[in-house]
Amino acid sequence: FSTAEIPDDEDTFKILIATDIHLGYLEKDAIRGNDTYNTLNEILQCAKQNEVDFILLGGDLFHDNKPSRQCLHKCITMLRKYCMGDSPVRFEILSDQKVNFNTTQFPWVNYQDENLNISIPVFSIHGNHDDPTGAEGLCALDLLSASGFVNHFGHSHSVEKIEISPILMQKGITKLALYGLGSIPDERLYRMFVNKQVSMLRPKEDQDGWFNLFTIHQNRSKHGPTNYIPEQFLDDFLDLVVWGHEHECLIKPTLNEQQLFYVSQPGSSVATSLSPGEATKKKIGLLRVKGRKMKLQEIPLKTVRQFFIEDVVLADHQDCFTPDTPHVTKKIEDFCFAKVTEMLHEAERERLGCPLTPEKPLIRLRVDYSGGFEAFNTSRFSQKFVDRVANPKDIIHFVRRREQKEIKDENSIDYGKLFKPTAVEGLRVEDLVKQYFEAAEQKVQLSLLTEQGMGKAIQEFVDKDEKEAIEELITYQLRKTQLHLQSRGVTTEQDIDAEVKERAKAHRLERGDGDFADQDVLDVTMDSDEGSVPVAAPTRGRGRGSRGRGGRGRGRGESDKEMQ
């Protein structure tokens, strides 16, 4: 297919694409409390003004698994205001709706409910923040589903097997197959892909006549060897993947050259961490699909609070000060003051003529004070910007780049301890698992187990005693061992990625080595998953990829991936 211009006509699907709205994030903050509400309002308004056929959300509509009453009330109010009305919905659904919409007693699309006058149907998968919990497996989205305001789809109820059945839609000549998969712990989903437990169903007839759109809410950037979903795992018949969860706006579709599909990563509509990826201009997309052609129009959001981030390396300013300069700490503070003031001016200039943009920007200055400098008192510094910055308390972030390699990551697992050859011999797999968990720090265990269901999945391996499950576990543990070996000197990812490659090859093409491995982890924003496994990422000798700071207690979504 091409990406030529597409007219708005009776054959063209117009789809508003957004993700990670994180409604309710910091709702109690005096300054930023309304940010997410204002932006959802803008997004819905935009959908209405553009007379889209539907809205597609890539998960994390809510920031909290249990949104506050206020948050639900505001969300319901906005959906009722913007998505109900007399404008007719001009596309049909051809697939079995009971299969697509299976989380309420109303297993049909909301706009075909004769008791609801829906003008803009919203289709949403759930994210990791608003994922289903409890015995009933309900998520916050399901309250909106039951009320008829949202069509929650892509909820897989099995941990054994995932079959993704598309919502088959037709508008004029255009046939759209909408696939969705709600958030699943990355490691588990990775494993399920490897074990061929994930399949995407296709319509039996006229397979090539469909535009295949897939929405997913997973790590796209490589946080660990199996803690992300390689694009190559996804079926190559897809045309466009809308990738949620990653907060950096990379909405412009990029071609995956192996699979020959495009990936659009809209990014969050609110910065939930002060990391570089969140500083990218926030946008949503207006996707037009006609026949098998598509065009994605980028729409910058106006209500999003500005966020500026800059790095300062003190050692690079020897003309101004060295650690021996008299009153050097005061000089550094003045230097930073000037920097932040400059950033504020830049923010102000940029905000000119944008009445919807909040006045106070988010400012982050990362100060690398390695080389003998000392940190200054940030609380006094904050005072100076209390009326001008939305985040006065954490403008300055002191980091030490040079020393970083020496810092022992308190969350890291000593794999050497786990897999001593003497220990492995004669032990059953179950014992290995036990040993693994015993050796790992309590903290790491928790971190491993937090992601909902992950612990359960591992438990199942142990309990079930199935041949397949044990094989799988061995693969899993082997991968960890390989990683350990690698961290002792092996610099290629050859072994680690063998399986990934194989899978990709099985699909169609040989694996190129550019897309994931080479990206600069510093520039990749990711949503902070409490449960992501803090293994050292294969860093190709850069030594900057380790995480493990998620437990600092700065609140969910704020564990920046920054220089330390």
Added chain:
Amino acid sequence: FSTAEIPDDEDTFKILIATDIHLGYLEKDAIRGNDTYNTLNEILQCAKQNEVDFILLGGDLFHDNKPSRQCLHKCITMLRKYCMGDSPVRFEILSDQKVNFNTTQFPWVNYQDENLNISIPVFSIHGNHDDPTGAEGLCALDLLSASGFVNHFGHSHSVEKIEISPILMQKGITKLALYGLGSIPDERLYRMFVNKQVSMLRPKEDQDGWFNLFTIHQNRSKHGPTNYIPEQFLDDFLDLVVWGHEHECLIKPTLNEQQLFYVSQPGSSVATSLSPGEATKKKIGLLRVKGRKMKLQEIPLKTVRQFFIEDVVLADHQDCFTPDTPHVTKKIEDFCFAKVTEMLHEAERERLGCPLTPEKPLIRLRVDYSGGFEAFNTSRFSQKFVDRVANPKDIIHFVRRREQKEIKDENSIDYGKLFKPTAVEGLRVEDLVKQYFEAAEQKVQLSLLTEQGMGKAIQEFVDKDEKEAIEELITYQLRKTQLHLQSRGVTTEQDIDAEVKERAKAHRLERGDGDFADQDVLDVTMDSDEGSVPVAAPTRGRGRGSRGRGGRGRGRGESDKEMQ
């Protein structure tokens, strides 16, 4: 007006009346978990089958102020299922809807919303369990309101002044003025009535042409001198009061002979405590109003779990055992076993042919073991009924009637300590308040302050330093002092009730002395209010009116008012 037969015709309002559904009560209980859901389903089904014009709920639709996701999901699902559809709503609303429905951005009745196809509008005030909280003053009901499933009315936003504006409805020739007042802490509302801060507005024209229906959710039985709302406080132009909050089903309208209005107390549709009032057969009402005539048809609920309660006084069975009988405790246990078995048989007989009634009944045997008997081991006893009773763990309740007077109520305040003449002289009112709280036990303070806003109201007195507020406080404290004096020997309620009488007199008639003072507190069920002030009720020498057991930790709604 009369209570003659009323035909179902185009002039007749058919209103389903229910209250205190307590949705979600014990939802995690393996046996009773679905009780409230089943009963809401029955109530809504009944409304639909009877083609009522609307449903009127008297508060506490939800048991928890923050209902679980499951609870909200089930509620929304049922409302959407039963209250939406094509049956037309055949009455009009004549009043300003912005005034009546003021808790959402959709200030109009749901059935007139062109985007919602409502067949049965639900009108509800909030109760004390689901009352508004937080800065936004939203309650769980408001989520349903915002979604368009319920019309939440009777929410007064002021603590200074309450003006109750009726929803004016017309069907054919019948004009119905529906008044409502959501739950307010009793003591505060009592005070506001006394201070003439509560008023009910009336239509300007044709005042006598309206049937005036009022829904309120307060203590109706006298829990303390000002901890209830005397019927005499309510305006005499009313025709019918639907009284929520009290759990005993007294749905048959009773005439208040002073005010000449009727009061119907539907009672809860689930037993939230094992007290006698909850054992009354649970019913809802089908109210027909034509012109100024009304008729209330009682509808027994089929899905409600049976509840049997009996009292046993061991000392009354001297033919069977005395404290000196060998193995007396075993004999008592056998005796109780026989009693409970008999009650189970009775339950079984009664349940015959009622497939909707849950199999296991609630059983409570109150055993008065005063006179030298000893309590037996109830956990062993419970084991025997684990498969037959819904509440095996708390079937037996040992009480001591005779010793009760001597039991020092740990929550009671020693008013003597508070108001020593020497202390009162020369102190400012603020000091008195301080002294009052300092002298009272921490526990009592909490109990006093729990009722939402009560503490705030008292704080306001202290802070505002207004002449009126101080006067009011003095009245309030005087009342307590009077009560103290009374507890030392004064047996008439003359002083205490002077104000009540005055108010009633100001209305129309002299106060009769039967309705409230003489009722046997033992037989009055009340919903347990954590915050009700545990003052000794004027007991007329019976010595059984004291409460003060709310803090026993048996959970909200379970602090029975029983013999001890």
